[in-house]
Amino acid sequence: MLLQEMRTDVLRYAQRMYKAGLTVGVSGNVSAIDRESNTIAITPSGMDYDELTPEDITLIDLEGQVVDGTRRPSSEKMLHIKIYQSRPDVNAVFHTHSTYATALAAMGEPIPVILAEVAAIAGGPIPVAPYARFGTPEFGDVAVAAMGDKPAALLQNHGVVCAGKDLQKAFLIAVDTEEAAKIYMFSLMAGKRAIRLNDEEIPVLHEIYATRYGQNPLKP
Numbered sequence: 001m002l003l004q005e006m007r008t009d010v011l012r013y014a015q016r017m018y019k020a021g022l023t024v025g026v027s028g029n030v031s032a033i034d035r036e037s038n039t040i041a042i043t044p045s046g047m048d049y050d051e052l053t054p055e056d057i058t059l060i061d062l063e064g065q066v067v068d069g070t071r072r073p074s075s076e077k078m079l080h081i082k083i084y085q086s087r088p089d090v091n092a093v094f095h096t097h098s099t100y101a102t103a104l105a106a107m108g109e110p111i112p113v114i115l116a117e118v119a120a121i122a123g124g125p126i127p128v129a130p131y132a133r134f135g136t137p138e139f140g141d142v143a144v145a146a147m148g149d150k151p152a153a154l155l156q157n158h159g160v161v162c163a164g165k166d167l168q169k170a171f172l173i174a175v176d177t178e179e180a181a182k183i184y185m186f187s188l189m190a191g192k193r194a195i196r197l198n199d200e201e202i203p204v205l206h207e208i209y210a211t212r213y214g215q216n217p218l219k220p
């Protein structure tokens, strides 16, 4: 099987996404790219996450053509392709329908910087891409434009897209985005205006996260 390790990893993270409750039923999709061959491993269209095997993860090229695999690739492959084409720093993409973030997407409401975590991962609010029909190239274009250099965007009337250097980083962005959306929604439901972090603090937290958080090597 071509790119067996990458397909196995995509499968593992797709199942983690599902088990974490970031998507329900057969919605959502996950991919990773091999930059040397410009080959993308992506979850198949409309299959039960619990029943997937590495062979079900389809390999496609940057035109969306199937390179290897017997399954039809995710119907939202153009979203993934557009992100890989415009973001050389990104090697993994998650598209979820996580509940709280999708509720904000349905309201066209970005996630403001009300938590240190949002400042750290995104360096600013998590934006909302305007509505576009799923499965179309425009759906990818509006997501890319809204994301800019950020790791996530909400997709109006639809869901969420998250990206990262690898599957683990992109998965954690999806988890953190949903958590931040949940807390913001609770603050809205409490009828109070959550306090925004001040503008000087946001880039400092973003820089700390990018360079000194977790097991990244310490910068001198």
Ligand SMILES: [Zn+2]
Residues within 6 Å of the ligand: 027, 028, 076, 095, 096, 097, 134, 158, 159
């Ligand atoms: Zn979707």
